[in-house]
Amino acid sequence: MTILLQVRGVRRAFRRGWGRPPVVAVAEASFELGAGEIACLVGADGAGKTTLLRLAAGLEQPDAGVIRIAGGPPHGVAARRMIGFAPREAAFPPACTVREVLHYLASCQATGRVRIALVQEALDLSGLGAAGERRAATLPLAETRRLLLAQAALGGRRVLLLDEPFAGLDAITRRDVGERLVRLAGSGAAVLVSSSDPVGLERVVDRVLVLRAGRLAHSAPAAALLGGRVLEVILDAPPPEPPPGFRLTATGLETDLGRGTAEAALALCRAHRLAVRATRVRLRTLDEAMLEPDEVTAR
Amino acid sequence: MNFVRRVLAEWPLLRTRLVRTRLGVWLLLLTGALLWLERHAPAPDPLGTALAAGALGAVLAVAYLAGSGADRMALGLVLGHPTTPRAVAVGRWLAATGGAALVVLASSIHSAWTTGAVAASLGAALAGLAVAAAIAACTLALVWTGGNVLAGLCFLYLALLGSVPPEAWIGHADPGAARLAVATLLELMPGQWRYRGVAVGDVGAAVHAAAWVGIGLLIAEWRAARLGRRAG
Numbered sequence: 013m014t015i016l017l018q019v020r021g022v023r024r025a026f027r028r029g030w031g032r033p034p035v036v037a038v039a040e041a042s043f044e045l046g047a048g049e050i051a052c053l054v055g056a057d058g059a060g061k062t063t064l065l066r067l068a069a070g071l072e073q074p075d076a077g078v079i080r081i082a083g084g085p086p087h088g089v090a091a092r093r094m095i096g097f098a099p100r101e102a103a104f105p106p107a108c109t110v111r112e113v114l115h116y117l118a119s120c121q122a123t124g125r126v127r128i129a130l131v132q133e134a135l136d137l138s139g140l141g142a143a144g145e146r147r148a149a150t151l152p153l154a155e156t157r158r159l160l161l162a163q164a165a166l167g168g169r170r171v172l173l174l175d176e177p178f179a180g181l182d183a184i185t186r187r188d189v190g191e192r193l194v195r196l197a198g199s200g201a202a203v204l205v206s207s208s209d210p211v212g213l214e215r216v217v218d219r220v221l222v223l224r225a226g227r228l229a230h231s232a233p234a235a236a237l238l239g240g241r242v243l244e245v246i247l248d249a250p251p252p253e254p255p256p257g258f259r260l261t262a263t264g265l266e267t268d269l270g271r272g273t274a275e276a277a278l279a280l281c282r283a284h285r286l287a288v289r290a291t292r293v294r295l296r297t298l299d300e301a302m303l304e305p306d307e308v309t310a311r
Numbered sequence: 312m313n314f315v316r317r318v319l320a321e322w323p324l325l326r327t328r329l330v331r332t333r334l335g336v337w338l339l340l341l342t343g344a345l346l347w348l349e350r351h352a353p354a355p356d357p358l359g360t361a362l363a364a365g366a367l368g369a370v371l372a373v374a375y376l377a378g379s380g381a382d383r384m385a386l387g388l389v390l391g392h393p394t395t396p397r398a399v400a401v402g403r404w405l406a407a408t409g410g411a412a413l414v415v416l417a418s419s420i421h422s423a424w425t426t427g428a429v430a431a432s433l434g435a436a437l438a439g440l441a442v443a444a445a446i447a448a449c450t451l452a453l454v455w456t457g458g459n460v461l462a463g464l465c466f467l468y469l470a471l472l473g474s475v476p477p478e479a480w481i482g483h484a485d486p487g488a489a490r491l492a493v494a495t496l497l498e499l500m501p502g503q504w505r506y507r508g509v510a511v512g513d514v515g516a517a518v519h520a521a522a523w524v525g526i527g528l529l530i531a532e533w534r535a536a537r538l539g540r541r542a543g
Contacts (some may be wrong), residue, residue: 041384071540087315092393099391103384105324107331112323120394163388187518289513 013046014082016094016171016202017068022077024063037063039226041077045202045219050193052213052234052303055223061206061307062100064223067174069097079226081171093121096169098160100176104148110159111135111144112167121167130167137192138162154185155168161189165196172196174205183212190216210298214238222302230301240296241269243277248287255284269293317394321402324376327408334375338410339366342417349422357422358510359474361435362503364414365443366469370450374462377403378454383538386455390539400451400531404524407447408440415439434510442506445520448527451503455534473502473519 021043025034038060045051050283054063066072068079070086081094097159104113114131122130135141138158143151148159157177164172177193178186194216197203207213220237222230230237247264257266257280265286267277281288329335349360362425376382389399395467415436423432453461472480477497481490501523508516 071387071391087396089393092391095391097391099382099387103381103388105327105385105389106323106379106381107327111328116320117322117389117392119323120317120389120392123316163392166392 013048015044016082017045017204018078018080018083019064019068019187020078020080022064022067022074022079023059024060024067024072024074026174036226038067038074038223041223042226043221043228043231045171045204047200047202048197048206049218049221050197050216051221052089052210052224052298053204053218053221053223054298055206055208056209056302057208059208059223060226062175063210063225063226065097065175065204065206068171069173070097071097093167094170096164096166096172098172098174098177100163100179102156102160104159106149108148109145109251110140110148110151110155110162112157114162115195117163118166134166134174137165137196139188139192153180154182157181157185157189165166165201168199170201171201172201174203176207177205178207179209186212207298210302213297213298217298220298220301237301238298241293242296242300243269243274244292244294245278245281245286245288246290248289248290251284251286253285254281264289268296314395314398317398317404318402318405320394321399321406322409324403325372325406328375329410332375333419334371337375338358338368338414341371342372342414345414346421348488349418355392355426357418357426357428357432358435358438358507359503360418360422361432361439361444362506363416363470364418365411365441366446366473366503367466368411368414369407369443369447370462370466370469372407373403373447373450373454374459376410377451378405378459378462381460383455383458386535386539387541396533396535396539400528400535404444404447404451404528404531407451408444411443411447412440415443422492431510438506438509438516440503441509441520441542442503442515445501445506445523445527448531450527452527452530452534457530461513469502476504516518524532 019041022038024038041064053064053249055061060195063072068086069201070091080093084091086095097301105116108116110133115127118127118130121172129139135144138161140155140158140162143155151159161174161177177189181308182188190213193203213232217234220230220232220234221228243266245265250260250264258267269277274291278288278291345360345364349355349357386399390396409421419432419436419439422435448467450462453465477494481497488509506520508514509520
């Protein structure tokens with residue numbers, strides 16, 4: 013697999029003024045992303061996700077460390093041809109329609125029929141075909157996110173850096189956008205998305221990077237990080253204190269099974285005289301990975 | 312070649328803004344107002360009208376093409392594509408100058424039509440284009456520094472004081488260092504009075520305009536890069 017994005021020991025701090033210590037937004041982040049991979053950068057608001065994406069996009073300079081896009085620096089026009097960046101907040105040139113915005117941006121890369129083809133391709137891959145003549149500034153949130161995706165992917169960019177592309181989207185649009193990202197990755201692009209609310213992205217991502225207060229707490233393939241099983245126990249009456257190893261939920265209890273069995277966990281519930289109504293074993297979710305204790309795994 | 316393509320990528324914005332924003336209406340009103348003033352002036356001055364058309368048209372065009380908060384924010388998105396701050400600055404400047412040129416041409420054609428002095432009208436058109444180019448570059452640097460508030464101040468300065476040579480009114484101020492500083496500043500700044508000479512082949516006036524185009528574009532490029540990084 014060709015490595016398209018390389019981040020090695022990257023650190024970025026922001027000064028806050030005289031006499032105040034700088035805020036470390038990203039500390040010693042290292043990871044790689046290959047062609048066809050989708051990585052999700054998860055973390056709470058203020059964890060450093062946007063800064064890391066901006067560093068990778070060449071919009072910020074790291075204080076230390078190295079960032080490589082297909083072996084080259086992330087700055088300059090050549091890198092711009094490789095990197096597609098979608099910011100969280102949309103700001104399109106005023107008074108332009110969706111198609112005009114894409115034509116305007118495509119003009120930086122091509123002219124004539126090639127440009128028209130690039131725009132049509134971007135409209136198709138983002139699902140914006142029907143909204144081409146609408147004003148970009150007045151689009152609803154879902155279409156705005158699609159336009160941000162379209163402009164980032166315009167011209168066959170190989171590294172897509174998308175800041176919160178799912179923020180505020182309904183479940184149907186989330187799934188649709190996720191499927192479109194999978195298709196983009198299938199065409200050989202490396203996709204790095206950030207999310208502070210990664211519900212439902214488990215089916216999309218190949219790799220999970222968990223940022224906590226600027227530090228990369230987890231970096232692992234999704235299959236490894238989300239492979240753990242969780243036992244959910246629905247109770248008639250949740251106890252005031254959970255049994256050892258269990259957590260209280262809205263409907264009862266849950267526990268990470270680890271290497272144990274569901275039967276052993278249920279036996280513990282019975283030993284605590286809890287009336288079990290139903291049980292379910294499921295895989296861990298991305299939000300649970302966000303809350304895990306720190307552990308950075310290979311690559 | 313790539314640079315030219317990136318510069319020309321900015322050009323379609325002029326058509327969009329002329330048609331879909333109030334820029335077209337304002338330029339029409341400006342043209343109408345200038346022609347009405349010329350017609351009713353005790354001593355008609357087609358050159359002054361062309362210069363005012365270029366200067367004021369340039370400010371309006373820059374305000375609508377680059378000065379709004381949304382336009383400034385959108386620089387982050389634009390500079391995420393294979394273009395450069397220089398290409399964006401030059402492209403917007405060209406588009407704004409083009410918008411102002413429409414007003415200059417309208418006023419020059421009107422004066423040639425009414426006076427029959429084609430050569431003088433051609434000179435006036437050249438001077439109008441020179442002032443439009445210089446003012447557009449300076450206003451671009453201003454709006455990418457402080458937004459359309461500065462474009463408004465620039466418009467007022469040019470509308471009220473820009474056509475009067477500084478020696479005509481600075482002499483009323485007290486003599487001293489402050490007077491000298493203000494006089495020097497006004498001598499250096501672009502204004503319609505400064506470019507009257509372009510109409511009769513004054514090289515100094517043309518060089519002054521070219522210098523302000525260069526300075527304005529350099530500052531605009533620097534500001535575009537900063538805004539792009541901040542907004543991206």
